[in-house]
Amino acid sequence: MRIIKYLKSMAYEQYRAVCKQLNIPINKYKLWIKTAKVLGLSKSAQLRLKWIIYYNTRAKQNASLTCRHFGIHRSQWYDWFNRFNETDLTTLEDKSLNIPRNTELLFGKLFGKIVNKI
Numbered sequence: 001m002r003i004i005k006y007l008k009s010m011a012y013e014q015y016r017a018v019c020k021q022l023n024i025p026i027n028k029y030k031l032w033i034k035t036a037k038v039l040g041l042s043k044s045a046q047l048r049l050k051w052i053i054y055y056n057t058r059a060k061q062n063a064s065l066t067c068r069h070f071g072i073h074r075s076q077w078y079d080w081f082n083r084f085n086e087t088d089l090t091t092l093e094d095k096s097l098n099i100p101r102n103t104e105l106l107f108g109k110l111f112g113k114i115v116n117k118i
Helices: 002-022 028-039 043-056 063-070 074-083 101-117
Strands: none
Touching (some): 028 043, 043 074
């Protein structure tokens, strides 16, 4: 978690300095985009971030409008919206579907026992 915070501070550094010099308020959505690039989020995670930014800005927190704009189902939107954590953008990444090797061995043994009983 410390590494992520360090990377975020690196992403914000220049942006914050410029905003401070020009007395411009910091835009959190621009910070999210910069952070996503620094963290190296996948294209699909960056697209999900765009959904959330659109929802908060143009759609004025209207989920139906956001879903229509991006052509996604509302249940898919709510799955990602509920998973989203503003302080940890990696929550927008796909979860791994790889089964751990120990689980494969366990299922193999159970399957062997079932076949032997038949």
